[in-house]
Amino acid sequence: MKWTETLIATLREDPQEAEIPSHRLMLRAGLMRKLASGLYTWLPLGLRVLRKVENIVREEMDRAGALEILMPILQPRELWEKSGRWESMDAIMLKARTHGGRELVLGPTHEEVVTGLVAGEISSYRRLPVNLYQINTKFRDEIRPRFGVMRSREFIMKDGYSFDLDEAGADRSYRLMYEAYQRIFRRCGLEAMAVEADTGMMGGRESHEFMVPAETGEDEIAVCPGCGYSANVEQAAVREGQFNGARTGEAVREVPTPGLRTVEELAEFFSASPRRFIKTLIYLAGGKPVAVLVRGDREINESKLAKKLGGAQPVLADGETILRVTGAPLGFSGPVGLEGIGILADYSVAEIADGITGGNREDLHLVNVNIDRDCPGLEFVDLALAAAGDPCPSCGKPIAVRRGIEVGHVFKLGTKYSRALGAVVKDEAGGERPAIMGCYGIGVSRTVAAVIEQHNDDRGIVWPAAVAPYQVLVLALAPDQPGVPEAAEEIISALAPTGRDILYDDRPASAGVKFNDADLIGFPVRITVGKRFLRTGLAEVKHRASEEVHTVPPEEVPALVDRLLA
RNA sequence: CGGGGCGUAGCGCAGUCCGGUUAGCGCGCACGGUUCGGGUCCGUGAGGUCGGCGGUUCGAAUCCGCCCGCCCCGACCA
Missing domain, CATH: 3.40.50.800 (Anticodon-binding domain)
Known part of the structure; x- marks a missing residue:
């Protein structure tokens, strides 16, 4: 191909909209152009890279025995109502209506469609296992698209779905995909690591994310230098704590704290470490308030909290609710004497000797709080966000926290969708069984950006040969x-x-x-x-x-x- | 959704605070010449609803109001 006969439009200067290297370089090198926020046109040069990544994905999926199909981007409402996700995924779905009044959604993912397909086409265990995949455009109405194609509204994804008769088969399918993913990212020239992950909106039990370590990544990964354990910090367990010292045994005392609401302000006022505070957060889960306790220096892992609360995404309560529930405005909540509301305590709270917490009255805090004495009967569970230095859940050595770009994600889905959409097969004994599913995604367009994040210098991109335009x-x-x-x-x-x-x-x-x-x-x-x-x-x-x-x-x-x- | 910033030629920007010539500069683009191993140099030229709508004014890129778009940070950690 001659340069003068193709369309290559490089930019001499950095585009003002781009922040991270991949975004900047994809625009400057003429791989893509923005149409609107989160929407990009792939130019000839960029498309060649995208196609190369797609082809690597395709080859490895085919090699692992998966079958390529192509599903529509528009999907009917009814299908999504069967899985319950017409409502639960509303926040990221772009819905549309035909002239005839038919309601459709621009597919953010394809579990419903593929499971419906299998429900119609496969009725015997003899036809299992089957693994179907596609490389197609997805649409998610992201809260905040950013970093170019790294988090865009419309993007290219490889999504695959396996259907097995039993758990052993599902485990095998999962393993095959896990290994295929390692080959795919290696072939793209990426250093990627598989980490334990949360299953999020997909549901299911086990899950791994494939992460490309990068400073600019949006995810945080807990990594143990000792034993090799690695997990998304959202997923990483934080071990049960120990009491951190002797108590004085003194009675709880009230201390006026006018206008002091944050742990930072209070730590200064009391000349105490944030570790002495019992931070009390009021959440609303499914509209119901719940008090959540965590040590002052720690943060709540909302994904763990959601699981403890039975799945509903918890949101921090507004000031009005807090006042109603605790009797005090925001900043003065505490567990002592708090009634009429469920209380969940993180392990870290059990450690606190002679703690400080809100008095459930405006401008009042309590000191010398010992949780076992002053709030008897609390159950302590893991609700904390893992942080650097925490003991590794696997071996106990201190973990490190690194940033990464999620380029792939594999899930064991179980039977959530096969039950909802009727993907059942006759087994050997003549009984009916829902297929056990797995689903496997690769952000193809994001992978292109990730390759650039890992392969660039001050002059530009340094393509690995396998994906160079x-x-x-x-x-x-x-x-x-x-x-x-x-x-x-x-x-x-x-x-x-x-x-x-x-x-x-x-x-x-x-x-x-x-x-x-x-x-x-x-x-x-x-x-x-x-x-x-x-x-x-x-x-x-x-x-x-x-x-x-x-x-x-x-x-x-x-x-x-x-x-x-x- | 909240906060901040930005919107002037294809791209990067100045001008806006303090209203007043034909709205500028660099790059890119076209043409002519020049140069020819790391963003040559010289000349000529084309290219603008100053994001949009409304208002104030003799006069608005500039002041006021509303709206739209784009980028960044945050999304309540008490």
Whole structure:
């Protein structure tokens, strides 16, 4: 392909809208353009990368025995009512209505459709297992799209769904996908790690996220340097604590604290560590208030809380509710004497000796609170968000917390959808059983961004060969000089049998412009021919990643390119 | 949804506070010349509903009101 015959539009300056490297570089290198917030057009160069990632995904899915299908993006309301998600996922769904009044949703995911499909097509255990996948556009009305294609409203996703007769089969399917994912990300040139994860809106039991470690990632991962345990911090268990010291045995005392509401302000006022505070949060879960206790230096993990509360997403209560429930405005809640409301306490609270907490009266706090004495009968559970330095749930050594980009997610779904949508099969004994499902997603467009996050330098992108838009750039300097285009063509012909993707920069631009564009876009190998070639008969071959430069005659180029791209 | 910022040529920006020539600069683009191994240089030129609507005023990019879009932070940690 000649540069002058395709559409490559690089930007000389950083676009003002882009913050993180991948977003900035995808715009600057001309991979994509924004249409509106969270919506991007893929330009020829970017689309080539996207297709390469898709093809790697496709090859590995096929290799693992999955079958590719293509489902509609628009899905009927009825299907979503069967699973109960027409309501529960309303926040991220874009709904539409036809002229005839038929209600549809732009699919944020496809469990309902695929399960409905299997319900209709498969009725015997003999046809299981089956694993169906597609590579298709998803739409999620994100609260806040950001970082370009990293969190967009519309994005390309590979989603796959396995159906098995029994748990053992479902475990096998899960394992196959887990392994396929490791191959996929490795082939894309990504360093990705599988971490234990929360199942979130999908439901189900076991789940792993595939994370690409990156400072700019939106997720936090708890990693144990000791035993290799790793989990999303939302998922990481925080171990039961111990009492942290002797109590004085003194009675609870009331202390006026006018206007002091935050742990920070109170810690200063009492000259006490935040670890001495019993932070009392009033949540609303399914409209019902509940008091949640955690040590002052810790944060609540709402995903753990949701599970303890039976699944409803808890939201912090408004000031009015707090006043009604505790008798005091926000900032003065405490567990002592709190009645008419459920109380959940995090393990960390059990540790606190002679603690400080709200007095459930405006401008009043209590000191010398010992939870076992002053709030007898509380149950202590794990509600805390894991933090760096916490003991590893597996081996007890202190964990580290790193940031990462979630590029893939695998779930064991169980029978939630197969029951709801009637994906049942006859078993050997003639009985009916719901298929046991798994679902497996890869954010394909996000993976492109993740590759760039991991492979860039101050000059631009440094593509891994497997996903580069073109693996080789043949760059002609002074292409109007007799002999130069001929030399370029000769090298391109010599490379043709290798099957490499080759772009030929035939623009009559200055050397600096062409070299800078080459570096910005990040072609793995650049071959330069110009007047120097006419003089010496040698082409310059440069490897983007290592900056190795070789000067060789055209006939040696293919072997050298093979070596550099190996 | 809350807070902050921004919106002037394809891109990056100045001008707005303090209203007053034909609204500027750099890049890019077109044409001519020049140069030719790391964003050449010179010249000529095209390109603008100053986000939109309304208001104030003799006069609005500039002041006021409403709306829209985009980016960032947060989404209540008591």
